[in-house]
Each structure stands twice: as C-alpha cells, then as structure tokens.
Amino acid sequence: MDLLNENSSLDNKTIDKLKYDLVRDGLVTYDDIEHATELAIAQNTNIGQILINTQMIDEAHLMHFLEEKLHTPSVDLENYSIDKKCLDYVSYQDAIRFKILPLFIIEDTLTVAMADPMDLFSIDKIMQITKKNIDPVIASEKSILKKIQEYYDIKGKVQDINLDNSKGYNWQEALHSDDLSAEHIQALFTAILKQAISQGVHELYFENTDDGLSVNFKKPDKIYQTGTIPSLLTNSFIQSLKSMGNLDPNVFEIPQLGKLCFNVDDKELTASVSAFPTITGERILIKIYHPPIPIQELNIPQDKIELIKKSLEKPGVVLICGASLSGKTHLIYSILSNLISKTKNVMTLESIAKYKLKNVSQCELNENIGFNLDKAMRFIEFQSPDIIYFEGIATKEGLDFFTSLTLKNKALITEFLAENMDDLRRKFEFSEFTMFKSVISCLIFIHNKESIEVFDKNDLEKYLF
Numbered sequence: 001m002d003l004l005n006e007n008s009s010l011d012n013k014t015i016d017k018l019k020y021d022l023v024r025d026g027l028v029t030y031d032d033i034e035h036a037t038e039l040a041i042a043q044n045t046n047i048g049q050i051l052i053n054t055q056m057i058d059e060a061h062l063m064h065f066l067e068e069k070l071h072t073p074s075v076d077l078e079n080y081s082i083d084k085k086c087l088d089y090v091s092y093q094d095a096i097r098f099k100i101l102p103l104f105i106i107e108d109t110l111t112v113a114m115a116d117p118m119d120l121f122s123i124d125k126i127m128q129i130t131k132k133n134i135d136p137v138i139a140s141e142k143s144i145l146k147k148i149q150e151y152y153d154i155k156g157k158v159q160d161i162n163l164d165n166s167k168g169y170n171w172q173e174a175l176h177s178d179d180l181s182a183e184h185i186q187a188l189f190t191a192i193l194k195q196a197i198s199q200g201v202h203e204l205y206f207e208n209t210d211d212g213l214s215v216n217f218k219k220p221d222k223i224y225q226t227g228t229i230p231s232l233l234t235n236s237f238i239q240s241l242k243s244m245g246n247l248d249p250n251v252f253e254i255p256q257l258g259k260l261c262f263n264v265d266d267k268e269l270t271a272s273v274s275a276f277p278t279i280t281g282e283r284i285l286i287k288i289y290h291p292p293i294p295i296q297e298l299n300i301p302q303d304k305i306e307l308i309k310k311s312l313e314k315p316g317v318v319l320i321c322g323a324s325l326s327g328k329t330h331l332i333y334s335i336l337s338n339l340i341s342k343t344k345n346v347m348t349l350e351s352i353a354k355y356k357l358k359n360v361s362q363c364e365l366n367e368n369i370g371f372n373l374d375k376a377m378r379f380i381e382f383q384s385p386d387i388i389y390f391e392g393i394a395t396k397e398g399l400d401f402f403t404s405l406t407l408k409n410k411a412l413i414t415e416f417l418a419e420n421m422d423d424l425r426r427k428f429e430f431s432e433f434t435m436f437k438s439v440i441s442c443l444i445f446i447h448n449k450e451s452i453e454v455f456d457k458n459d460l461e462k463y464l465f
Contacts, residue, residue, distance in 0.1 A: 016047070017118060018069050022057075027065060032056045039279070048115055049141040053253045059140050066138050072117055074138040077101070077147045084151065086110065089130040092152040093180035096236055098122040101144050101151070109133040115141035146250040149243065157244060158262035159190040163198055170226075171195045171215070177230045185233065185240040190262075193271075193288075195226065197264055202288045202325055206238070208281035213237060220325045234281075241284060245273030252282050257367075259352045267291060270354045289354040292333035304454035308442055309339045311456075312387060312413075315406045316441030320415045321424055326446045328415040329354065332389060335413065336360055340387060348389040349376050361385075377401050381408070389413040396432055406439040421445065425464060 019033045028036075028051065036050040048066075051057045063074040086102035089110055095101060100122065101113040110132040114122070117136035127134050174191035176184060196204050196217055203218040206229075213229040229237055242249040245258040256275045261268055272287045295305055311318050318335075320328045336357050340346055346360045353362040361383070365371055373390075377398065380388065388410055393399045405412060418424035424445070428437055443455045443464070455464065 018066070019047075021069060022065065025065065027061060028056050052140060052142070063138060063140065066117075070117060070138070072136065072138055075103070075113055077113060077139050077143040082147075082151065087151060089132065090126065092148070092182060093236060094126070094129060095148045095152065096145075096239055097180070098126060099141055099144055100126060101139070101147050103137070105132065109135050111135045111137060113137055113139035113144055113147075115139060115144060142250055145239075146248075149239075149249055157186065158193065158260060159187060161190060161194045161197065161262065161264045163194070163265055167198070169195050169198050172227045175227075175229070177232060180233065180236050182236075182240065185236050186244070188229070188233075188237065189241060189244070192226075193262065193286075196286075197269075197288065202290075203285065204288075205283060205285040206241075207283050208234070208278070218325070220323060238282060238284065241273070242275060245271075247273060247275055253277055257351060270352075272352050272354075290330060291355055292330060292337045295331075295334040295338045298331065298334065298452065299450055300452050300454065305339070307454055307456055308335065308444065311442035312340060312344075312411050314441065315409045315411060315439075316457075317402075317406060317412045317414065317436070317439050318442045318444070319440050320413070320444045320446070321418045322415075322446035323419045324417060327449065328446060329391075331444065331446060331452075332413060332415060333357070336389060344386040345384060346387045346389075347380060347383060347385040348391075349373065349380065350389075350391045373398060381405075385410065387411045387413065391415070399432065399436055403436045403439055411441075418445075420447075421464070428464070 022028045023030050023033065032051065033047075036047050036054065036056060039050045039054070040047040048062055052059045052062060066072070067074040080103070082102065083104040086105055089105070090100065090102050090112075098119075099115055103111045103113055105111070110126075110130055112126065112134060114136045115138070116122070117138055123134050123136065171188070171191040171194065174188050192204070192215055196202075199217065201217045201219060205216050205218070207214050207216065209228065211228050212231045213234045215226050215229065216223055217226055239249045242256070242258075245260045247256040247258040252275075254277065258273045259270055260273060261270050263269070268291070270289045272289070274285045274287075276283050276285070295308075296302075300308075308318060312335075320331055322328050333355060336346065336348070340359070342359050348357075348360060348362045349365060350362065351365055353364055356362070363376065365373060365376060374397075388405065390402060390412065392415060393402050402412060402414065416424070416427075418427060427433070437460075440460060441457055443460055445453045445455070447453065
C-alpha cells in the first residue's frame with residue numbers, strides 16, 4: 001500500500017475528534033468545518049491549517065483550544081530554539097512525510113512538534129524509526145514545515161545536464177518510487193528537464209492527480225503527459241522544486257513566482273517557476289528560456305534588422321507578435337542585446353529577468369512587496385529612460401499609460417499574443433487599441449523559426465490597420 005495514501009486516511013485525527021467542540025465553543029461554524037474538510041482532503045493538508053489559511057479561525061486561538069482540550073502543551077516555533085542534535089533522529093524526508101519537528105530529548109523520550117498530536121499512525125512510525133518514546137506537543141503545520149526547511153538546510157540544485165546521446169531519453173528511467181532522499185528528488189527533476197530540453201519543450205507543468213503528480217510537456221500544438229510521479233514522492237518533490245526555484249515551500253495558499261538557473265552542455269539556462277493553488281493541490285509550471293543569440297543569426301533580412309534598429313531611435317512602439325511559445329521573449333532579448341546604442345538609457349519591467357543584459361537596467365516586479373506593474377509605471381519616468389521594455393500589458397489603464405509614454409519621446413518594446421495575422425487584425429479591431437495602433441512604429445510577427453516578418457508604419461497602415 002502507498003505509504004502516503006495509507007497515512008492520509010488517518011490524517012487530521014485531532015480536529016476530526018474535536019470539530020464539534022470547535023462549533024460548540026463558537027470558534028467556527030459547522031459549515032466552516034465541512035468546507036475545511038473538503039479542502040484538506042483535496043490538498044492533502046491538515047484541517048487545522050486550512051482553518052487558519054482561510055481565516056476561519058486565528059492560529060493562536062486554535063492552538064490555545066487544542067492545548068486545553070488535549071491537555072497537551074503548544075509551542076510557538078518562531079520563538080523556540082531546538083536541540084539541533086535531535087535532527088539526527090529524524091531525517092529530512094521523514095520530517096516532511098510526517099510533518100513533525102524534533103525539539104529535544106530527555107533520556108529515552110524525544111519531544112516532537114506536531115500539528116496533529118492524535119495521529120497515532122505517525123507517532124508509531126516515528127517510534128519505530130527513532131527507537132525512542134515520543135512526546136508530542138502542538139504547533140501549526142505551516143510553522144513546522146517552515147522550521148524543517150530552516151533547520152535541515154535543504155537547498156538543492158539542478159544537476160548539470162549533458163544532452164549527448166539523449167535521443168529518446170525518458171525521465172522515468174531515473175524514477176525510484178521508494179527513494180525519498182533529497183539526492184533522488186533532485187536527480188528526478190534534472191531528468192525531467194533533460195527530456196524536455198532534448199525534445200525542444202520550453203514549457204512543462206506538474207499537476208496533482210489521484211495517482212500522484214502528473215508531468216506534462218507543452219508544445220505549440222499540443223499538451224501531453226509523460227508520466228506520473230508516485231504519491232509517495234509528491235510532497236518531497238514539490239518541496240524540493242519550490243526550494244530550488246527560490247519559492248517559499250511553506251506557502252501554498254497563494255501564487256508564487258521564482259526562477260532557477262542550470263547548465264546544459266556548458267550553457268546556462270534560466271527557467272521561471274510558477275506555483276498556483278488549486279483545489280487538488282499546487283500546480284507548478286516551468287518555463288525554460290534559452291540564452292539570446294545575435295539577431296543576425298535569426299531568419300531576418302539585414303534591411304529589416306536596420307528597420308528595427310532605426311525604430312528604436314525614435315518615439316514609438318516596437319511590437320513583437322506571435323503565438324504562445326513562438327519565441328517572442330527570445331527575440332526581444334536578442335534585440336536588447338544587439339540593436340541598442342550604449343548611449344541610450346534602457347530599462348525593463350519583467351516578472352523575472354531571464355538573462356542579465358549589458359547596458360540595460362532590468363527590473364523584476366515583486367507582488368509580495370507591492371512592486372507591481374501599476375507602481376512601476378507610476379515611478380519609472382523618474383528614471384528618465386529612453387527605451388523601455390514592458391513584458392506585457394494586461395489592463396486598459398496599462399495600455400493607455402504605455403501609449404502615453406510615446407508622447408514623452410520614449411521608445412517602447414512589448415509583446416502581443418496572436419495566433420496569426422488574421423487573429424491580430426481581429427484583436428486590433430477593438431476600440432481600446434485605437435490609440436495604441438497609431439503609435440506602433442514597427443511590428444514583428446513570428447510565424448515560426450523560419451518565418452519572421454517585419455512591418456514598418458506604412459506597411460501597417462496598408463496591410464493591417
């Protein structure tokens with residue numbers, strides 16, 4: 001039997017036994033309990049943590065309630081120093097699996113922090129592993145997972161990838177369903193990346209299913225599942241992946257965006273890591289970005305390259321269009337790397353900076369600290385940029401502001417999603433784009449790697465608008 005599935009049937013014993021006491025004491029409603037139970041089952045998470053995350057109950061109130069009802073002390077891990085020698089009794093993998101943190105030991109009794117101190121299955125397993133008596137104290141699941149990451153210091157990294165002889169490579173060759181070691185989890189993710197890159201895949205995502213974590217590759221014309229990571233490995237895999245991508249592995253109720261860098265055949269590649277909460281658990285999407293190459297090596301005639309260069313020397317918009325995964329961002333980075341004078345003040349506003357560019361001030365948006373696109377737009381003019389690259393405009397207000405900058409002698413670069421030229425025409429028929437169309441000085445449409453069209457303002461008025 002799958003260990004995690006076996007364990008999940010016994011999860012949340014504490015809240016399950018005391019949920020009616022919570023209702024009777026007026027701390028939550030019965031509907032709150034029912035809703036939290038559904039979310040906990042879907043996300044394989046402790047009910048108590050769901051109650052806290054959804055603000056149905058304050059964490060301090062819940063800890064105090066459990067402490068009184070169970071006659072078991074609670075502990076605030078933020079203000080607690082553990083005996084680090086106790087970490088030797090419980091491995092990182094077991095700490096994550098059972099969501100426990102060893103605190104101290106006296107003679108043959110190991111005291112551990114647990115979110116679910118009535119989970120007798122986990123306590124029995126820990127006793128078998130440590131050969132010690134176990135004395136549980138109460139702490140929130142979120143604080144336990146956070147401290148596990150801090151104390152065990154599991155950083156992890158993507159191993160170097162060599163694509164030689166990788167034709168027909170299958171990442172499942174690296175899968176050992178009963179190996180929970182950090183080294184195996186990292187090697188497994190590296191193997192998935194290797195297969196994706198060898199097959200020319202730039203976007204892949206991981207999604208929770210009844211069988212485990214499905215691994216899906218996305219190409220412009222289709223999405224296909226390449227296999228499933230067993231349920232036993234799912235929690236460890238997600239925790240490790242989020243740590244490698246500089247995401248907080250203890251936060252799962254809000255979206256997060258990070259990035260990781262890794263070497264492929266001695267070239268450094270960058271990938272964005274996006275975690276998004278769903279009712280079945282977090283969905284994690286990886287976008288792989290290859291280093292920009294000289295624009296002269298792309299399939300663009302030299303006279304058209306000169307047209308792009310001249311368009312950036314005057315106010316207006318250079319718009320790069322194409323379908324999803326067509327290479328719009330890659331082309332923009334090539335333009336920023338090769339076609340802009342060193343005398344220009346160039347700035348970018350991006351969700352993540354894919355590669356460091358010379359003579360360009362790259363700015364990463366960060367919603368967590370309030371540095372969003374709205375704030376960036378209001379303050380970027382104080383930096384007196386000549387050329388600005390906006391990663392994308394998602395609102396009417398953003399589009400209007402973007403357009404207005406050309407009236408202040410700014411040259412702008414951005415991208416726009418369109419499956420083909422007819423699709424672009426249809427989208428630009430909306431009245432919201434009337435002013436925006438009038439300031440486009442150059443439009444580049446990527447049909448595919450072999451076909452890239454470049455239009456000047458006269459071409460646009462004649463053929464498109």
